[in-house]
Amino acid sequence: xxxxxxxxxxxxxxxxxxxxxxxxxxxxxxxxxxxxxxxxxxxxxxxxxxxxxxxxxxxxxxxxxxxxxxxxxxxxxxxxxxxxxxxxxxxxxxxxxxxxxxxxxxxxxxxxxxxxxxxxxxxxxxxxxxxxxxxxxxxxxxxxxxxxxxxxxxxxxxxxxxxxxxxxxxx
Numbered sequence: 067x068x069x070x071x072x073x074x075x076x077x078x079x080x081x082x083x084x085x086x087x088x089x090x091x092x093x094x095x096x097x098x099x100x101x102x103x104x105x106x107x108x109x110x111x112x113x114x115x116x117x118x119x120x121x122x123x124x125x126x127x128x129x130x131x132x133x134x135x136x137x138x139x140x141x142x143x144x145x146x147x148x149x150x151x152x153x154x155x156x157x158x159x160x161x162x163x164x165x166x167x168x169x170x171x172x173x174x175x176x177x178x179x180x181x182x183x184x185x186x187x188x189x190x191x192x193x194x195x196x197x198x199x200x201x202x203x204x205x206x207x208x209x210x211x212x213x214x215x216x217x218x219x220x221x222x223x224x225x226x227x228x229x230x231x232x233x234x235x236x237x
Contacts, residue, residue, distance in 0.1 A: 124159065129202060
């Protein structure tokens, strides 16, 4: 019996650490529980890029096969305001000057990305000196919801908790 209690407590402790805390939240006035926060879709990935001298932001736009896309307008935005634009050349390359360090959204055809541009000589050592944008790139994100995860852990905990009973009944 002591082994069963110890095993059960360990299973509950592991489940409590792995399950989203929203499952244990108190119900609201309407009886519903809050959903886990979705950070994937709401928070865009930010990529660091080092600006070249003169605040010049350079990059290349390619299609899904890696071929250059020429003649595409590249629009640089900051806080919902257009700050610069350029067109890609025959190699899919673009160049925008006069930018300062900061976070910018860059749109090129069907491609869109968020970049943290660093003033010359201030970028982290791992920051590339140019951006690569893939036009027409399909982004597919998947996530196992909290209840699916809870069901998985519940089944695992039930299986572990049943072991002492199976062992005891076999004796």
